[in-house]
Amino acid sequence: MPKVTYIEYNDAVHEVDVPIGRSVMQGAVENGVPGIDADCGGACACATCHVYVAPDWLARVGSRGEREEEMLGFAAETQPNSRLACQIKMTAELEGLVVRMPEGQH
Amino acid sequence: MNAISIQEARAQAAAMPLEQIDLSEPELFRSDTVWPYFERLRREAPIHYRKDGRQGSFWSITKYNDIMAVDTNHAVFSSESSLGGITMADAPPQMRRPMFIAMDPPKHDEQRKAVSPIVAPGNLAKLESLIRSRAVAILDSLPRNETFNWVDKVSIELTTQMLATLFDFPFEDRRLLTYWSDVATTIPTPDQVGGWEKRDAELRKCLEYFTRLWNERVNAEPANDLVSMLAHSPATRNMSPMEYLGNLVLLIVGGNDTTRNSITGGLLFMSQNPDQYRKMRENPKLIPSAVSEIIRYQTPLAHMRRTAIADIELGGKQIRKGDKVVMWYLSGNRDDEVIENPDRFIVDRARPRQHLSFGFGIHRCVGNRLAEMQLQILWEEILQRIPQIEVVGEPERVASCFVHGFSSLPVRIPS
Numbered sequence: 200m201p202k203v204t205y206i207e208y209n210d211a212v213h214e215v216d217v218p219i220g221r222s223v224m225q226g227a228v229e230n231g232v233p234g235i236d237a238d239c240g241g242a243c244a245c246a247t248c249h250v251y252v253a254p255d256w257l258a259r260v261g262s263r264g265e266r267e268e269e270m271l272g273f274a275a276e277t278q279p280n281s282r283l284a285c286q287i288k289m290t291a292e293l294e295g296l297v298v299r300m301p302e303g304q305h
Numbered sequence: 306m307n308a309i310s311i312q313e314a315r316a317q318a319a320a321m322p323l324e325q326i327d328l329s330e331p332e333l334f335r336s337d338t339v340w341p342y343f344e345r346l347r348r349e350a351p352i353h354y355r356k357d358g359r360q361g362s363f364w365s366i367t368k369y370n371d372i373m374a375v376d377t378n379h380a381v382f383s384s385e386s387s388l389g390g391i392t393m394a395d396a397p398p399q400m401r402r403p404m405f406i407a408m409d410p411p412k413h414d415e416q417r418k419a420v421s422p423i424v425a426p427g428n429l430a431k432l433e434s435l436i437r438s439r440a441v442a443i444l445d446s447l448p449r450n451e452t453f454n455w456v457d458k459v460s461i462e463l464t465t466q467m468l469a470t471l472f473d474f475p476f477e478d479r480r481l482l483t484y485w486s487d488v489a490t491t492i493p494t495p496d497q498v499g500g501w502e503k504r505d506a507e508l509r510k511c512l513e514y515f516t517r518l519w520n521e522r523v524n525a526e527p528a529n530d531l532v533s534m535l536a537h538s539p540a541t542r543n544m545s546p547m548e549y550l551g552n553l554v555l556l557i558v559g560g561n562d563t564t565r566n567s568i569t570g571g572l573l574f575m576s577q578n579p580d581q582y583r584k585m586r587e588n589p590k591l592i593p594s595a596v597s598e599i600i601r602y603q604t605p606l607a608h609m610r611r612t613a614i615a616d617i618e619l620g621g622k623q624i625r626k627g628d629k630v631v632m633w634y635l636s637g638n639r640d641d642e643v644i645e646n647p648d649r650f651i652v653d654r655a656r657p658r659q660h661l662s663f664g665f666g667i668h669r670c671v672g673n674r675l676a677e678m679q680l681q682i683l684w685e686e687i688l689q690r691i692p693q694i695e696v697v698g699e700p701e702r703v704a705s706c707f708v709h710g711f712s713s714l715p716v717r718i719p720s
Contacts, residue, residue, distance in 0.1 A: 238659070240659055244373065244376070269410075273671075275425035
């Protein structure tokens with residue numbers, strides 16, 4: 200099972216196995232990783248699973264979808280590497296993925 | 306709700322021909338008897354058309370997933386104020402004010418972004434200690450051994466102080482904000498002659514007051530308050546007076562009625578569910594989850610409205626361009642297909658944030674985290690300071706199908 204490293208705003212590190220096909224949001228929520236709220240449950244409708252994808256991983260993770268782009272427009276402190284974790288599905292290629300969480304989900 | 310009225314309501318809701326059910330009837334909300342109607346619609350007609358109801362003809366969407374589908378499809382379901390905006394009542398056309406919640410992209414996005422930094426995580430962290438010191442002062446000033454109205458002394462006081470801070474509004478005049486909020490959300494009944502005009506005249510006084518603040522701040526350096534942000538942001542600095550008023554009403558109502566009614570609802574639910582209150586008292590780590598549950602269970606705005614700008618099929622029903630579509634958050638939050646035991650108040654749910662009270666999609670509540678923070682701090686301080694609060698009478702509820710709230714809740718704190 201591919202591993203994902205989640206880094207909280209306070210630099211606390213969580214390494215979690217996320218099954219292929221699950222989203223990076225689900226990987227956090229199902230393993231009790233704090234810092235991802237996921238209010239809408241993965242419908243790309245709230246922007247409370249905002250993460251920063253480590254630069255090395257950006258190309259492999261792919262680009263934002265249209266609706267994701269729109270919802271991220273309302274999140275705080277977005278950066279070019281901001282994504283909604285519910286829109287990143289785990290694949291074998293993402294083994295070792297690193298994401299950081301923002302100060303708060305908003 | 307007393308036992309007889311709910312039984313009667315249940316019988317009436319079951320007997321009424323489906324097409325006659327009119328959820329815009331404010332009495333259903335004042336008497337808290339709307340529940341059996343929602344239950345019936347979710348079961349028998351989840352996408353329900355009421356022709357010629359009190360607020361005209363409209364579709365009622367009552368199930369969680371259908372509401373989510375409408376809320377996230379802003380390309381078809383418009384919030385545009387000139388089409389009727391976001392509440393069920395259709396104001397006379399000249400009184401339909403633009404405000405960013407009642408706009409579609411791209412203008413909505415630009416204006417929303419002008420004010421959203423005030424409730425971003427960094428600014429919330431700065432507000433926390435202020436909210437806590439105010440919550441403490443309010444709780445410590447409450448009378449002991451006498452009955453008082455929790456709505457007035459706690460719910461209104463805490464939220465109005467916060468709102469005054471966000472606007473940098475003269476603190477001694479802050480109850481004007483409460484008053485204007487109530488004026489804005491009180492929809493004249495069809496038999497009230499001149500009701501809309503009277504409402505409008507009061508709101509123009511609000512505009513006058515805030516125009517003074519605008520003029521002070523537009524000539525000063527940009528500051529971190531909502532009026533200054535609106536006066537300096539390229540997206541909002543050239544607004545017409547009516548658009549300024551529209552956005553003020555939005556921010557006043559959004560920052561006032563909602564949290565106020567969740568504060569009151571929370572106390573009522575804890576009093577009705579002593580086992581849940583005990584669970585939270587014994588484990589204060591549950592406060593954030595309890596707060597989400599309070600917001601779900603209360604659902605301080607019962608609905609949001611959209612207007613279809615294209616024909617679309619939803620749940621097997623044909624919605625036509627121009628139709629009024631009402632998403633009943635209050636009902637979706639009690640949909641047992643999505644939320645387990647939805648009629649029970651449970652402070653430690655597995656997914657407490659899964660509720661519709663803030664809406665979803667691009668119009669989702671911008672102040673949601675501030676609202677949660679105010680409620681969390683208040684409950685933390687209540688647990689620290691007040692061992693027992695007794696609800697000593699029935700709450701009085703607001704007669705509105707939009708603001709789902711209370712005008713009074715009599716309580717007593719034993720010394």
